[in-house]
Amino acid sequence: MKPYKFIISGGGTGGHIYPSIAIADALGDSFSDAKFLFVGAKGKMEMNKIPEAGYPIKGIWISGLQRGSIFKNILFPFKLIISFFQSAFILLRFRPHFVIGTGGFASGPILLIAHYFKIKTLIQEQNSYAGITNKILGKRVNVVAVAFPNMSRFFPENKIILTGNPVRKAILEVGLKRDNAFQFFKLDSSKKTLVILGGSLGAEQINQTIESHLSFFSDLGIQLIWQCGKLYFDRLKRHNELNYVQVHPFIQDMDLLYAASDYLISRAGASSVSELALLGKPVLLIPSPNVAENHQYHNAKYLVNSGGALILSEKDLKDQFKESINQLMIIDREKVKDKLSEFAKPNATQEIVLKIIQELKA
Numbered sequence: 001m002k003p004y005k006f007i008i009s010g011g012g013t014g015g016h017i018y019p020s021i022a023i024a025d026a027l028g029d030s031f032s033d034a035k036f037l038f039v040g041a042k043g044k045m046e047m048n049k050i051p052e053a054g055y056p057i058k059g060i061w062i063s064g065l066q067r068g069s070i071f072k073n074i075l076f077p078f079k080l081i082i083s084f085f086q087s088a089f090i091l092l093r094f095r096p097h098f099v100i101g102t103g104g105f106a107s108g109p110i111l112l113i114a115h116y117f118k119i120k121t122l123i124q125e126q127n128s129y130a131g132i133t134n135k136i137l138g139k140r141v142n143v144v145a146v147a148f149p150n151m152s153r154f155f156p157e158n159k160i161i162l163t164g165n166p167v168r169k170a171i172l173e174v175g176l177k178r179d180n181a182f183q184f185f186k187l188d189s190s191k192k193t194l195v196i197l198g199g200s201l202g203a204e205q206i207n208q209t210i211e212s213h214l215s216f217f218s219d220l221g222i223q224l225i226w227q228c229g230k231l232y233f234d235r236l237k238r239h240n241e242l243n244y245v246q247v248h249p250f251i252q253d254m255d256l257l258y259a260a261s262d263y264l265i266s267r268a269g270a271s272s273v274s275e276l277a278l279l280g281k282p283v284l285l286i287p288s289p290n291v292a293e294n295h296q297y298h299n300a301k302y303l304v305n306s307g308g309a310l311i312l313s314e315k316d317l318k319d320q321f322k323e324s325i326n327q328l329m330i331i332d333r334e335k336v337k338d339k340l341s342e343f344a345k346p347n348a349t350q351e352i353v354l355k356i357i358q359e360l361k362a
Helices: 012-028 046-052 076-094 107-118 134-140 167-174 178-187 204-212 214-220 233-241 254-260 270-279 292-305 314-329 331-342 348-361
Strands: 007-011 037-039 058-062 098-101 120-126 143-146 160-162 195-198 223-227 245-248 265-266 283-285 309-311
Touching: 007 076, 007 107, 012 037, 012 046, 012 270, 012 348, 037 046, 037 076, 037 214, 046 058, 058 076, 076 107, 098 107, 098 348, 107 120, 120 134, 120 265, 134 245, 143 348, 160 348, 167 270, 167 314, 178 254, 195 254, 204 233, 204 314, 214 314, 223 254, 233 245, 254 270, 265 270, 270 331, 270 348, 283 292, 283 314, 292 309, 292 348, 309 314
Parallel strands: 007 037, 007 098, 037 058, 098 120, 120 143, 143 160, 195 223, 195 265, 223 245, 265 283, 283 309
Antiparallel strands: none
C-alpha cells in the first residue's frame, strides 16, 4: 500500500499550532513513511512555526470576522470563496487519506471541502466552549476529539471522544529537568520561583500589575521569571537590574521554564490549561477577557473546580492581586498535584492517533 497522506490545519495561535505538530509527530511515529502537508492562513504565525518544526505548509487567503468593524469585514466573503477554491486545489493535488483540524481560520475551508470530497476527517476542540468554526465542522466531520467533558451541547454525541489536549513531548518530561532548569535560568536554589506567563505578545494588564508589585514580591522573598511578551520587553527590561527578577520577551524552552517554577501566573488558553494540569503546580489563572465566548474563563473554571488552581479576573487585579498571591503561596503543592492529575491527560495525542488509525482501517 502507498504511504498514508495527512493534511493538518491549525493556526492563528500557539494553542492551535502546537497540538497540530504533536499529532503529526505521533502519526509519524506510527507510520514512518507517512507524508504530511499543513494548511494555514497566509500571514499568520503557523506559516513560520510549522516549517520550523520540519513540516511543509501551504497558505490560503482567509481570516476571521472582525468583531465590531464592518469596514474590516468587507473582504471576508471574497476571502472565503477563494479559500474554498484553494482548499479544493490542495486536496486534489495532495490527495490525502485523512484531514485533521486543530482550530484556526484555515481549518474551516479545508475541512469542509474534505467532507464534500468524502475524505475522512477529525477536528480537535481544545476549549471548553467551542468556537463557531468547529461548531459548524462538528456536524460534518467523522470524529470530534475534545478536551473537556459535557461537549455534547456543541457536537453530535456519537462523534465525540474525550481525549484531552495534545501537548509537546518535552512537557511530559518536566519532572526530570529541575536541576537543569535552575542552571539554565541561573536561579537561587534557596528561593521559591514564581513564573509569570502572559502569552507570546504579552498581556498589558498583567504586566502593569506585576510591575507595580515588584517590592511586594521582594518582601515575600521569591524570585520571578517574567515572560512579558515582545510588545512590552523594551519598556520592562530595565527591571532585570533587580537581582530577583528576570524579564524575557518570550521563552522558547517551556519545559525548563515549567521545571524551574514553584508557582505560576498564567492566562487560561486551552493548551496552557492542559499543560498546567500535567505540571501539577499551584497556579493563579487570569483569563483574557478579549476572546470569543469568554472561553478562557470556562477553561480556567475546570482547573479551579478541581481545587488545584485559583482564578482572578482582570477587573479585580488592582484590588485582589495581593490577596490572591498570598493564597497561592500557602497552597499545599502535593495536594495540588493530586487534584490536577484528575484533569491531566498525558496520553491525549496517542488516543487521537489511535482513533485516526481506527478510522483509516474502517
